[in-house]
Every structure is written in C-alpha cells, then in structure tokens.
Amino acid sequence: MKVTAKTIDSDLATVFVAEMGAGRYVEFVESRQPPRPRLEKWVVILSVLFGCPVGCPMCDAGGHYRGRLTAEQIWFQLETLRNLFFPVAFLPVRLFKIQFARMGEPALNPAVLEVLEELPRRLNARNITPCVSTVAPRGSEPFFSELLAVKERHFQNGRFQLQFSVHDTDPLHRDYWIPAPKWDLTEIASYGTRFVRPGDRKITLNFALAEERQLDPGIIGRHFDPEIFLIKITPVNPTIRAKQNRLTSLTTDAGSILDLPACRSLQADGYEILPSIGELEENRIGSNCGQYVRAFQREDPSPPIPAYSYPVIRWTDEAEKYFS
Template identity: 40%
Template sequence: MVYFDVVEKKGNRDVAFVYLLKSTKDKDVLIECVESLDPPFPPSEKWVITLSSQKGCPAGCVFCDASYYFKGNLSKEELFEQLNLILENHKNDEYPKSKKIKLHLARMGEPSFNDNVLAFLSEVGKNFQEINFIPSIATIAPRGREDWFYKLKEIKDNFFSQGRFQLQFSLNTTDENEREKIMPVKKWSFSDISKFGDFWLKENDRLITLNFALGKKAVF
C-alpha cells in the first residue's frame, strides 16, 4: 500500500533534500521528511534523516509552521514509508553504511503524542541492525505522556544503548511564563525534566540535549 505521493523534492545534494509528501487517502494531508548532511563530515561519517511524527501538530507552538493544521497521528506503516523512501534513494550508494545515521523524529509533529512512534522505533531496533541508526527524539515534554517516555527509555536501553540514542528537550526559553505563551500545551516543569533526565541516563548514554529556537523576540 502506498500512503503518500512525493509532490516535490527540493534541495541540494551537498546539504539537504526536503520531500513534500501528499496523502493518497486524504488530499488535505501534507507532511515532510528530510535527508541532510552535516558538512564538513562526508556521508560515510554522518547522515541525518528527519521524519514527520504526526500529520501536522496539535501543540500550537507560536513559532512553528507545522502548527497550522492537525489531521491525526501517522501510523507505524506511514512512518516506515518515509524512512523507506529515503533509504530507497540510496540503495546503490554508501549513505546507509554511514558510521552515524541520525534518525530524527520531530516536526512536523510532537513525537510523544504518537504511540506508533514507539512501535516504529522498536521495529527499527529489531530489524535494521545492519544500519547504524541513532534515533533522536525532539520533544516539548507534554504533561500526561509520562508512560510514553518510560516506554521510550525501555526501547533505548534494549536496542540503542552505548550512546546510540539522543533525547532532546525543546525548551526554547529559560523563562517559564514565556514557555507557556510560546508552547501553549500542558508541559513538564524544568524541574520535572531535570528529574526525568536523571532517570533516563545510564552509563555511556548520549547526554540529553536542550534545544532553543532563536528569534528576535526570544526571551532568556
């Protein structure tokens, strides 16, 4: 079954390609996925694949252009279709043998809102052992999704230990009031995030990253 058609592929092979995908079932659903390099690293050293985790996003962050619509979660199969589309384009080159392939689940979508992301990552861990994927989850830490994060930790410990998983909290400001304004969903406090970080990290894990989307009006 084909879930998406490629509407457009734009970019430059030295930096990145963005794929705009349109649902074959619902003409109003558009998502994106991206493959990029990290110059000066050659593809044999590092390659980054970024997948949408939802159809749009319900979080409504004011600085994000993925928040203009929301049409539900992507299924596990729809997540794999994005990944396979990019892998297929490189079946005859060295990219899939890269030493480090970051598999980024982020915009569009808040990955922790989608349980299918967990099933997807488990299957990647079980079935793609010949590819050195380093999953990377960027999240705004929504309240009420604690179980999702506990299950994510199990997946990290079972399949992606020894520094092969990156968790990123998108804080975007160090001011709690401003954080409420720019990311208007219930979220963990900074203290909750810190406690979870202590619980998450095991010896040799990759350290947790804190993301900040910079802009002229950013408050720190």
C-alpha cells in the same frame, strides 16, 4: 502513500513531500554535512503528525492538525530515503541519525515507539542513532516510560539522543513559546536523571533565543545537573509564523552565542553550550517545518508562494530518473 515533490538536488539537504491519503501531506528531509560524505554521516528527519496541535509561535507545522501518522507511514518516509540513497541490503553509513523532529510532537504519537522498537531489525544498519525532540506534553507519561525502556533495550551507550525544547526558563513566558500543558522544569530534570545511564549521551535542553532573558543561569543551575544535561542554542527560524509573531533571532553567530553573559555564566558552572547555527543554505532548504506541506494543501499548489525559500520540483518529473 506517494512522494509528490522534492526540493532541487543539494549537497546539504533535500526536503521531500509525500501524500499519505485523504489529502494529507507530510514533509521529510535527508541531509549531510559536507565535506563528509553520506557514507560517513547521514541525517534523516521524519514527520510523525499531520500538522501539530501544540501550535508553537515560531513553527509552521502548528495548527492544521489532522491526526497521527501510523508506524507504516513513518516507515514510508524512512524507506523512501533509504531506497533512494542506499539501495543495498545492509546500510553501511558510519553514523546514521534518525530524527523524529520534522512535523509534529513525537510524544503525542505512540507509533514513534513502534518504529523505534523495530529500527534495529528492520533497517539492517550499523550505528543508528535515533533522536527524539519533544516539548514534553503533559499526559504523555506512558510514552516517556516506554521511551526509556526502548532506549535501554536497543540504544544504550550513546546511541540515543533526547532533546527537550524548553525555550524559556520563566514558566509564564514558557507558556507563550509552548502553548500547551507540559512538564515543568522539575519534571524534566527528574525524568532526565532516570533516563541517562553511564555511557549515554547527555540530554539536550534546547532554547530558540529571541531574547537573552529566556535563559536564566540561576534557574538552570537550580534544576539541571551539568553531568546529565547540556544547553543547545538555536536560532528562531524565519518561518511564516515567526514573522507573523515578529520573532527574530537574538543572534545567528556561534561566537556571539558563546559570548552571551548567560552562556558564559553557565559554562563557568560546568555546562556544555552547543550553538546550533548550521549552514545557511541548509536553513533555507530544510529548517522551516511545514512550509512545503502548506503549499501542497492549497487547492492549486503550482504557483510559487512566498513561503517557499527553495525551488521545488514535482516528483513525477524526476521519479523515472531515480527509480528506473
């Protein structure tokens, strides 16, 4: 396992690429929210699969699936970032978010549960908040049962974030956005009701909106309790796959999201709406999962390819600077 490249230094986000053996690469990311220093809030985003078998039409991690990462390969990403930015025994970050959301659907890899179980002991940090973002693949019921148990053991009282990527309330259209067998909305609602206990965070239902039609307030209202679920609206990122599929964001402005008739209706019914637009530079650097890895899986990754949205440097050029 070794880091082979990273994007150039940035105040917002840095993407790292690591080779895990047998020519398999993953990406992982660290980011913060200026002006807040990393000590106050630090976010790391980890990969859990080599590619992804789900193949969502707006995600460059889809296709090219080459298996699951082991728990140690996931830990390698986390410990590389920790050693780089906080090489001390006790991690003093006030809010440390660890997102299993870069490359790969987490519910397809039981090693994610092993890592979650070990986090409090092995990381020696305060206020760890793991975030699992999933499309709820059918057949992953044992994963979700154990996820609830791990949350109860280690991450109660608002220290766990669970997100279901729903993308469309219409079942047929949802099959386009998530082209794999998955829980329907009733199953997601039922699990969420069991998952959230007093003091826990609400579960996020994420929609990448290309059309307002994707979000039907009537269907949301019939399935999801606003005391347990909140609605997050994200842009459709400008990935290679999104461009190939001619998908563009309905809006990239937080104000206009809240002003959409569907969002206004949901707010009137008591739902919290979270427009998640992020910093433009952060989007350029960090959002397009799989683009950097795609370049490194080519035989000669050195010439820049159009997929790159941000300059990349070879890790070997910089390693001495950081680790000497």
